[in-house]
Amino acid sequence: MTGGSEVAAVAAPEALKATGITKRFGHRLVLKGINFSLGQGERVALFGPNGAGKTTFVRILATVVSPTSGRVLVDGIDPQEEPLEARRRIGVVSHHPYLYDDLTVRENLRFYGRMYDVPDLDRRIAETARWVGLSARLDDKVGTFSHGMQQRMAVARAVLHDPELLMLDEPEAGLDQDALDLLADLLNEARDGHRRAALIVTHHLDLGLALSNRVVILVDGRIVFQSPSQELEPGTVRQLYSRHASRTERNRGQGR
Amino acid sequence: MRSYLDKVLAIVGKDVAAELRTREVLSSMFVFALLVIVIFNFAFELKVENTGAVAPGVLWVAIVFAGMLGLNRSFITEKDRGCMEGLLLCPVDRSAIYVGKMVGNLLFMAAMEAIVLPVYAAFFNLPVFAPRMLLIVLLGTIGFAAVGTLFSAVAVHTRTREVMLPILLLPVAVPVLVAAVKATGDALASTPPPTEGPWLGVLIGFDVIFLTVAFLTFEYVFQE
Numbered sequence: 090m091t092g093g094s095e096v097a098a099v100a101a102p103e104a105l106k107a108t109g110i111t112k113r114f115g116h117r118l119v120l121k122g123i124n125f126s127l128g129q130g131e132r133v134a135l136f137g138p139n140g141a142g143k144t145t146f147v148r149i150l151a152t153v154v155s156p157t158s159g160r161v162l163v164d165g166i167d168p169q170e171e172p173l174e175a176r177r178r179i180g181v182v183s184h185h186p187y188l189y190d191d192l193t194v195r196e197n198l199r200f201y202g203r204m205y206d207v208p209d210l211d212r213r214i215a216e217t218a219r220w221v222g223l224s225a226r227l228d229d230k231v232g233t234f235s236h237g238m239q240q241r242m243a244v245a246r247a248v249l250h251d252p253e254l255l256m257l258d259e260p261e262a263g264l265d266q267d268a269l270d271l272l273a274d275l276l277n278e279a280r281d282g283h284r285r286a287a288l289i290v291t292h293h294l295d296l297g298l299a300l301s302n303r304v305v306i307l308v309d310g311r312i313v314f315q316s317p318s319q320e321l322e323p324g325t326v327r328q329l330y331s332r333h334a335s336r337t338e339r340n341r342g343q344g345r
Numbered sequence: 346m347r348s349y350l351d352k353v354l355a356i357v358g359k360d361v362a363a364e365l366r367t368r369e370v371l372s373s374m375f376v377f378a379l380l381v382i383v384i385f386n387f388a389f390e391l392k393v394e395n396t397g398a399v400a401p402g403v404l405w406v407a408i409v410f411a412g413m414l415g416l417n418r419s420f421i422t423e424k425d426r427g428c429m430e431g432l433l434l435c436p437v438d439r440s441a442i443y444v445g446k447m448v449g450n451l452l453f454m455a456a457m458e459a460i461v462l463p464v465y466a467a468f469f470n471l472p473v474f475a476p477r478m479l480l481i482v483l484l485g486t487i488g489f490a491a492v493g494t495l496f497s498a499v500a501v502h503t504r505t506r507e508v509m510l511p512i513l514l515l516p517v518a519v520p521v522l523v524a525a526v527k528a529t530g531d532a533l534a535s536t537p538p539p540t541e542g543p544w545l546g547v548l549i550g551f552d553v554i555f556l557t558v559a560f561l562t563f564e565y566v567f568q569e
Contacts, residue, residue: 153433154568176436185427187434191363203355204435206348230366246431 103162104129104254104286105150110159112145112310119145120156121310127254132287134297134318136326137307138334143290144184146307147258150288151181164253177205180252182260186243190232194223194242197231198249205250213249221245255287261296269293273300294323294330308333352437356445361452363422370415374457378411379464386468400469401529405522407461408454408482409489409515415453416493417510419446420501429501433568443563447494454486471533478532481545485525488552492518495559498566521555524548 105127112120119142127133137143148154150161152168152175161168168175181187188197195214202210218224221241226234231242240260247255261269273296291297298304298318306314306329313333364370385403423429432442462482466473473479493514500509528544 148430151434153430173436173438176434179434181434183427183430185430187428187431188426189359189363189428190426191366192359196359196362200355200359201431201435203351204432204437206351206436 103127104131104164105288106162107146107150108160110146110149110161111157112142112149112154113157119310120149122159123307123310123312125305125312127286127288129253130286131303132289132301133303133305134301135288135290135305135307136292136294136297136330137290138330141307142310143307144258147181147183147256147288147290151179151256152176177250178253179256180247180250180254181256181258182240182243182247183258184262186231186239187246188231188239188242191230193228193230194218194245195227197242198245201246202249207250217245217249220248253285255285256290257287258290259292260289261291261293269296294326298323298326306330306333349438349441352435352441353445353448356442357448357452360419360446360449364453370418370453371456373414374411374453375460377414378407378457378461381407381410382461382465382468396469396471397530397534400465400471401526401533403469404465404473404482404529405485405526407465408458408486409518409522411457411461412450412454412486412489412493413511413514415457416450416490416497416514417500417507419450419494419497421506424501439564439567440560442567443494443498443560446498447490447559450494450497451486451490454490455483458482458486473533475532477545478529481525481528481532481548484545484548484552485521485528488521488525488548488555489518491552491555491559492521495563495566498563521548521551524551 103126105125107123107125110120110123110125111118123146125146135143135146145154149156150163152161152163152172155169163175164178166175166178189200192200195218198214198217199210202214207213214227215224218227221244223238223241223245226238231239234242240262244260287300289297289300298321301318304314304316304318304321304326305312306326314329382403385399385406389399389403420429423432462473465471473482493510496510496514496517500506500513503509524544524547527542528548531542531544
């Protein structure tokens with residue numbers, strides 16, 4: 090941990106709390122005892138080099154993968170004890186849009202809406218499709234969409250059930266500038282309208298800083314730095330990021 | 346319970362809608378099953394006296410291997426499109442995913458059988474549309490789909506998944522298949538056996554066992 094790590098604890102109950110998270114794949118320890126919390130309405134940008142364990146960490150927080158040790162609480166709920174209640178509170182946008190190419194936008198949203206018991210589903214589908222700019226393409230097959238359009242659709246799928254907590258794992262991957270602006274707009278709109286908490290994993294430092302109120306850097310399975318976003322410039326984050334990443338590479342090279 | 350059922354139906358509806366658009370699974374199952382029946386019919390040069398001995402095996406070879414094509418695709422489509430994780434994220438009991446997938450596989454196999462059985466009846470000149478015979482086909486298909494859906498979820502995580510499914514599934518499905526072939530033989534016999542054979546009961550018993558075990562263990566199997 091470095092100097093910026095002493096972030097004041099948020100008084101509100103936590104949207105997400107992870108304690109002592111480790112994850113081992115075979116002999117390789119990917120996550121090395123991570124403690125992390127996300128307050129209600131808080132937005133955290135998680136940066137880290139390739140192979141740092143970001144996606145594994147997010148998948149554990151999203152309850153898709155179990156940690157080797159440690160505990161996750163989603164809005165105070167333990168996913169081991171009440172998995173359905175915990176998952177109901179989470180919306181995830183990932184590298185994969187989790188969409189069925191052969192189904193239309195409406196059919197995809199209807200399927201996920203039924204899986205999440207979304208009330209008044211037809212109205213909610215129309216509302217969400219309008220929000221992401223897909224109203225005119227509700228009856229088009231998702232397989233005919235560009236990657237950018239599929240990512241918009243993935244955002245619609247993730248917020249369809251109005252989750253309290255959003256996890257965005259490199260949502261900007263493959264998006265053009267217009268789509269990136271749209272993603273930022275969508276996140277800002279969600280933040281102001283619904284006070285959602287969000288964890289944003291990204292390599293896009295400017296985007297991460299713009300969307301978050303706290304920055305966390307994960308390197309080699311450990312949180313090595315965290316600080317409020319407003320105290321940081323993209324250049325500072327870039328320097329910190331490079332310093333920690335290169336130090337880790339040196340350690341790996343020396344077999345530490 | 347209503348919510349559970351709605352989720353099962355959502356999964357079935359999604360699989361059926363996607364299949365009706367592409368017809369990838371159904372067309373390959375139809376073609377394969379028809380080929381098996383045609384080839385066996387000519388290969389064995391069936392006479393009236395040996396039809397009863399060979400025909401039940403031919404029917405179940407066609408059903409099982411064509412069914413395997415459908416079972417193989419069941420989770421591969423989820424995995425390849427990254428949708429497996431989407432399902433895992435849903436607040437739904439894992440058993441509902443199993444039941445939905447199993448019912449979908451059952452429907453695809455039933456659709457294949459609805460076309461294959463008339464062809465089989467025409468080639469082998471056997472009374473396959475008797476209620477008892479249809480019950481045996483249904484029970485055999487349920488047992489095979491029950492255990493096949495479970496192993497399909499296991500095999501999808503392996504590198505050689507298309508090869509792995511039959512290797513895992515067939516040894517376990519043997520009791521259902523033997524019971525189905527024997528029960529079919531009894532039902533199609535020109536002179537029915539003097540006493541009711543045990544095979545229908547065995548078939549029902551294995552269906553119950555396979556459904557229960559698969560239902561209870563799916564949660565541990567269906568993980569990333």
